[in-house]
Every structure is written in structure tokens, then in C-alpha cells.
Amino acid sequence: MSLTLSVDGDRWRRHLLATVTAHPGIVPVAKGNGYGLGLGRLARRAQWLADHAAETGAAVDTIAVGTYDEIGEAATRYSGDLLVLTPWRPFGAALDLDERTAARVVHTVSRPQDLAALRERDPRARFVLEQLTSMRRHGMTRRELATAAEELGRARSGLRGVAMHLPLNTTSHLGEVTRLINEVVASGLPTTTVFVSHLTASELARLATSYPDFTVRPRVGTDLWLGDRGALTVGATVLDVHQVERGDTFGYRGRSVPKSGHIVVVSGGTAHGIGLEAPTGDQSLKARAATLARGGMDAVGFVRSPFSIDGKQRLFAEPPHMQASMLFVPSGARVPRVGEDIDVRVRFTATDFDRVVVS
Numbered sequence: 001m002s003l004t005l006s007v008d009g010d011r012w013r014r015h016l017l018a019t020v021t022a023h024p025g026i027v028p029v030a031k032g033n034g035y036g037l038g039l040g041r042l043a044r045r046a047q048w049l050a051d052h053a054a055e056t057g058a059a060v061d062t063i064a065v066g067t068y069d070e071i072g073e074a075a076t077r078y079s080g081d082l083l084v085l086t087p088w089r090p091f092g093a094a095l096d097l098d099e100r101t102a103a104r105v106v107h108t109v110s111r112p113q114d115l116a117a118l119r120e121r122d123p124r125a126r127f128v129l130e131q132l133t134s135m136r137r138h139g140m141t142r143r144e145l146a147t148a149a150e151e152l153g154r155a156r157s158g159l160r161g162v163a164m165h166l167p168l169n170t171t172s173h174l175g176e177v178t179r180l181i182n183e184v185v186a187s188g189l190p191t192t193t194v195f196v197s198h199l200t201a202s203e204l205a206r207l208a209t210s211y212p213d214f215t216v217r218p219r220v221g222t223d224l225w226l227g228d229r230g231a232l233t234v235g236a237t238v239l240d241v242h243q244v245e246r247g248d249t250f251g252y253r254g255r256s257v258p259k260s261g262h263i264v265v266v267s268g269g270t271a272h273g274i275g276l277e278a279p280t281g282d283q284s285l286k287a288r289a290a291t292l293a294r295g296g297m298d299a300v301g302f303v304r305s306p307f308s309i310d311g312k313q314r315l316f317a318e319p320p321h322m323q324a325s326m327l328f329v330p331s332g333a334r335v336p337r338v339g340e341d342i343d344v345r346v347r348f349t350a351t352d353f354d355r356v357v358v359s
């Protein structure tokens with residue numbers, strides 16, 4: 001009766017071990033909804049990976065969480081350092097650190113004024129300095145990095161490295177990363193550790209050759225936890241089936257069925273993150289034409305759903321409800337039985353499963 005993520009445990013764990021073996025300095029990223037698997041589960045699994053260090057050669061001494069608010073959930077399940085990806089600011093959750101975990105936190109500092117403010121509040125704070133990349137999300141420019149280097153001087157400080165967050169899907173990051181590492185060298189910062197995201201194995205290998213005195217540590221989420229999609233299956237339970245004739249009404253809006261078939265009610269709705277991209281109730285001709293043009297709607301005005309039966313993607317009879325969805329299956333097609341699980345295509349990072357079952 002659920003939207004369930006089933007994980008082939010052996011296969012998944014094999015993939016995790018292989019991934020950390022291939023990336024010895026890896027920093028597993030456990031944030032948000034835990035990539036669909038749950039933040040707590042990922043933190044526990046990261047501890048398991050750390051416990052297998054002798055086998056993999058990867059210490060897994062640090063994991064990354066997304067926000068200060070996520071520290072608590074990760075800290076009780078994983079015993080190493082917790083790098084917070086959201087930059088430190090002199091306000092909000094960053095200032096509410098639990099004393100028991102504060103010493104394990106590694107902050108991300110992305111503005112020179114925050115470096116001074118953080119060190120003033122906590123002289124023992126450990127941190128990475130974030131460098132601005134072509135993403136332009138957070139980070140210091142070359143000049144700001146030099147200012148930070150001046151402030152830190154040669155004194156021993158909590159500096160743990162420099163962090164850079166790179167865009168996805170660019171042809172190669174090497175040009176940009178090379179420029180950025182050269183800026184780190186030029187800044188005189190007393191560190192040779194660089195934390196990066198979204199570099200391929202061959203890009204990492206090339207960097208190791210170009211900068212033998214630098215340690216490049218990849219932060220990896222998707223390719224670690226979700227890297228072997230074949231180990232993951234998503235199923236939605238069929239909760240009800242109603243035979244309908246053309247003209248019968250159904251649903252919240254009392255719409256009438258355009259042709260005979262079945263209404264199939266399945267687990268999974270907006271609360272799970274299902275079908276948020278579906279058009280609203282706007283059924284104007286123009287809106288329908290636009291949706292039709294995008295290939296999302298059939299001739300009678302039903303919208304494509306992420307659910308499929310026997311490999312055929314089915315249409316929403318109406319927009320998804322909070323925890324269930326109504327699908328339309330035209331006559332002629334096989335009608336699933338109540339209790340059967342059907343396939344759903346989801347974005348793992350935006351889906352809240354009722355259950356995650358790891359075999």
C-alpha cells in the first residue's frame with residue numbers, strides 16, 4: 001500500500017565499496033532527502049564504509065551534509081568529521097551548533113568577512129574556504145582568497161582545504177579546475193587539499209598527475225548512492241480499480257470519462273513528490289495545446305504520468321492527489337489487480353518514499 005524503494009542490498013553495497021575504492025579521498029555527500037534513501041541511512045552506511053577502510057583503502061574520515069540543520073541526524077550515526085556544504089554565516093542555524101558535535105564540524109567559509117567572524121566566535125573552528133566557480137553560487141574570488149590568505153598568515157589555523165563546486169555536464173572541468181588551483185597556489189594559502197565536485201575519474205587522475213603535491217578530494221553523492229540504478233527499483237501499489245464507461249464522472253472535479261476503460265488508483269502523490277510537473281487544472285484550449293505540443297497530454301486531455309504498467313507509461317486521469325494518484329487505462333489494455341506493484345519513474349532527490357527496503 002506504499003510507494004516503495006527496493007534496494008538490491010548485495011549489489012548496492014558492492015557498488016558503494018567499488019566507488020570508494022576508486023576514489024580514496026572520497027567525501028560521501030549525505031544531504032536533503034538522502035537521495036531518496038534517507039539521510040540517516042546514508043550516514044550509517046558511510047560509517048559502514050569507514051569500517052571497511054582496510055578493504056577499500058579509503059578512510060572515509062569525513063562526510064558532507066548539506067545544512068547545519070542536518071548535522072544532528074548524521075552525527076549520531078557516523079562518527080567522523082561533518083563537512084557542512086552550506087556556507088557559514090554569522091546568523092541562523094550555523095550559530096546553534098550542539099556542543100557535543102561542534103568539534104567534529106568542518107565549516108565552509110565563502111566570504112572574507114565570515115572568516116574573521118567565525119574565528120572570532122570559535123578560535124578552534126575548522127573550515128574550508130570556498131572558491132567561486134563558473135557556477136557563481138557561493139565562493140571567494142581570487143582577490144578575496146588572497147585577502148583570506150593574508151588574514152590567516154602562516155599561523156596554524158583551522159584551515160582544512162579549499163572547496164570548489166563545479167557545474168554538471170560541461171565538456172571538461174580541467175581548464176577551470178587548473179585555473180582555480182593555480183589561484184590557490186598564488187594566494188599563498190597554507191593548504192594543499194582541494195575538495196571538488198563533479199569531476200570524472202579521468203579528470204581526477206589528470207589532476208593528480210599535474211599537481212602531485214596536492215590532494216584532491218571528490219565530494220560524491222549521486223554517483224555513489226545512486227550510481228548503480230539497476231540495484232534500485234521503485235514500485236507503487238495498486239489500491240483500487242474501477243471500470244468506467246464513456247461519460248461516467250470521477251475525481252475531485254467531477255470530470256467525465258472520455259472513453260471506456262478503467263480508473264486505476266495507485267499509491268504515490270504530491271506528498272511523495274510525484275508528478276509535481278503536471279499541469280494545473282487549467283484546461284483552456286491554449287494550455288492544452290501547449291501541453292500537447294510538449295507531448296505530455298493525449299488527445300482527450302489526460303496528462304502523462306510517471307507510472308507505467310507492463311512497460312507502458314500511463315496517463316493521469318487527474319492531477320495527483322496528496323498520497324494517491326488516479327490513472328486512466330483505456331479498454332483493451334491489461335488491468336492490473338489490486339495489490340500488484342507497478343513501476344514509477346521518480347527523481348530520487350525529490351521523492352519521499354513511504355518505505356525503503358534494503359535486502
Ligand SMILES: *Cc1c(COP(=O)(O)O)cnc(C)c1O
Binds near residue numbers: 031085165197222223
Ligand atoms: C550536492 C553537492 C555535491 C554532490 O553532488 P552530486 O551531484 O549528488 O554528486 C557536491 N558538492 C556540493 C557543494 C553539493 O552541494
